Amino acid sequence: MLETIIQQGVNALQLGSYYSLIALGYCLVYGVLLLINFAHGDIFMVGAYIAFFCATAFLGHYGLIDAGMPGWIVLALTVPLTMLLTSGVGIFIERVAYRPLRLKGANRLYVVITALMMGIILQYGNLSMLGASRKAFPNLVPRVLFEIGGATVTSLKLASIVTCFLVFGLLQWIVTRTKIGMAMRAVSYDKFAVPLMGIPLDIVIVFTFFLGSSMAGLAGLLYAMNFPVLDPFMGALVGWKAFIAAVVGGIGDIRGAFIGGFLLAFLEVFVAATFSSELRDLISFTILLGILSWKPTGLFGKPRTTKI
């Protein structure tokens, strides 16, 4: 019994690490732009695909590089490359789709709609270009099994969890201890005052997307390594769920997003274990809806007061 609980607990931690990584991205962008970047989940998907192409390229599948590179090295190269390229996609979208609207002073709603549409374009663009056949992510690193309290945990699962915590730690450090992090927080309080104080708003925003998208890319890579089947819609459901988790945690505070991701994962894993896996989505969403109804700005969110 205890073994199952520990096993499920580890599963939940692992699932939570993906949700959290993605949720952190939503949170950063929302904190800085007050924008729900609905395309973010699909950036996660793009990250997974980029990881796929990088890994397979390094393994020599396309004849660019000689085959025979050890899996470790492929992984070591794929990680930074994926994060970099994925952040490139995120920044590209910001420049091309969101920034013009922002400069025009357009209603936030229009940007949100643009984001929603961008996500769909990514999904269906992928589908059109690569076809409906799913891609299988190559196995790069031999799995090592650990025994914790009677439950078996793979090295991959541990890696995902550890990475997520490390990333969160890094993010906390950036946001609280660096100048650019302070600038990010300043922008979330008052976007208009920031340029007046000599802080380049654009650079802060680009950096935010850089951070958020590269984390989504990392999440995509980790996810693909653990669940090696890729399809164009993998970002949709995972993305929406991470988003809801971020909001429940209290979007705008990275601690909220971090905890929200794990909260959702634990809910899902234990609901699936206790009831049935079909009801998983249903019950998770219902509980989430309940939490939002009780605490409208999320568990950690700060309510935005209207001045009368």
Added chain:
Amino acid sequence: MALLEITNLTQRFGGLLAVNDLSVHLEGRELCALIGPSGAGKTTVFNLVSGFYQPSDGSIKIGGVDTRGMKPHQVTALGVARTFQNIRLWNDMTVLDNIKVSQHYRLGYSLMDSLMRTRRYIDREAAIDRTAMELLEFLGMRELANEFPPNLAYGTQRKVEIARALSIKPKLLLLDEPAAGLPSSDVVELIKLIEWIHKEFDLAIWMIEHQMTVVMSLCQWIKVIDFGATIAEGTPEDIRNNPVVIRAYLGDENI
């Protein structure tokens, strides 16, 4: 029975004490002011009376009815109307519609009536339309009925906002800094308008105002607050020379 009876009103926002044991007694047809330095808590008091916040302590009674637990639209139905520091007109609706929508608490017909266009709906809509036009006419703004607020001068918008508040047929009219943002010529107009409203309509007016010309020329009774508590009360004469008041505003009694 007093029109407005505020007893030991206290309001805390977390650790901040915004209103501190305030008591007010207003009878019908009075014209009073609530003044004090910025941040004294004046608008908070209005928001409490309007029902937008629930008091941490103390009670508010309007016409003898305790308003604790009431939502703003229910308080309004008791006969309290207000204007806002920053004009809050509905900018994509005509002036006439702005006034008509304020009749929501006594539309006199239901959803089904409006969908089926029953006799009752037609009669009531006509009555509401008529009342709104009459009010505009009375205030000399008939031509503005189909205008949109953003197209009007700021002073005129202010007047429309007051008209909207009047359409509720209030017993108590709360004016939150009605002269704010008005050029001095408009302020003179405003003083005349408020005087006239007070004469023509059966209501009490309680206003928050920073411009002393308005306060001193109109009000019979002034209450001064600072840090949420009353520091002085009296006629304009009493207040004008009150050292406590001067110190609160200017930091020093000796100017």
Added chain:
Amino acid sequence: MSPRLTTPAALFALLLGLMALTQTGILGQYEQTILSTMGIYMILAASLNLVNGYMGEFSVGHAGFMAVGAYTSSVVGVYLFVPDPFFGQPLLPMDLAYLAFPLILAAGFVAAALVGLLVAIPSFKTRGDYLAVITLAAGYIVKSALENIDVVGGPRGFMGMKKVVMGMEEMISIPWMLIWIFIGVVFTVWILRRFVYSTYGKGVMAIHQDEVAAEIMSVNTNKMKLVAFMLSSGLAGLAGGLYAYLIGFVNPASFTILRSTECLVMVYLGGMGSLTGSILAAAIFTLMLEFLKPLEQLKWVAIPMLLIVLMQFRPEGLMGNRELSDIFPKLKRFYRFK
């Protein structure tokens, strides 16, 4: 002719015209399906516009309400008229199908309106982005729930509605679904217009433009939100019911975020707060879907792209928040659609 009768007369003439065209074969099956789909989309767009346009919220779960209406209408119709492995023998003879059909649709409307409470009640305290999340979750909950109800086929779906339509056609051979959809569209526009033009309905716009002022100027904002959401979702349920009988088959996969997105596209294309805009946009959108069919999956790159371009250069959509009578005021003399 007195202005009061012009509109009903014109609509009736239009209906007769449509019927004539179908009976003589000028409007074939394909064209009828397009027109029918157009009608359903019109109802979806107009109903979503009430919440997203007039009330200024961001509801992204419209497909969920459509699903509720679709399934409810399907189940009621099949239960009453069609032998089904689970529901058993029909209760009523097929001759009564055409009489019962409005009730079947009404059942879908009511069910969807009730589910609309799921979103309406949280909306009392939440607005904007958080409410968007709630609507999103609501849509997922509905779809997920339907996938788990085996009685209606779970993920595989539910059918039998075609038999009801055939039964009606056996009585009188007219294009029943086209007629019902036409009536549905007229009903939707009629209800929404009356609501929005009354002082009662204008409370919804007041909430959009300044909720605090609305609350303090005696508008019961909670009640208004309730009415708006329930009306909107109820009409979506009506569209769902019509859709179910048009296609003859429903499954959860027909009511995903993609469907909700289609509704969003139509609302913003037409213009938030313009009923005419929604109708026009629905027509254009349906045609666009047809013309883009050869593109297959790329269709779903083109359509979002269109909306993005729209947001960049003409975010107010086709009509902004104006109606036909605002652009052509002279028309007002000839008709009074009140």
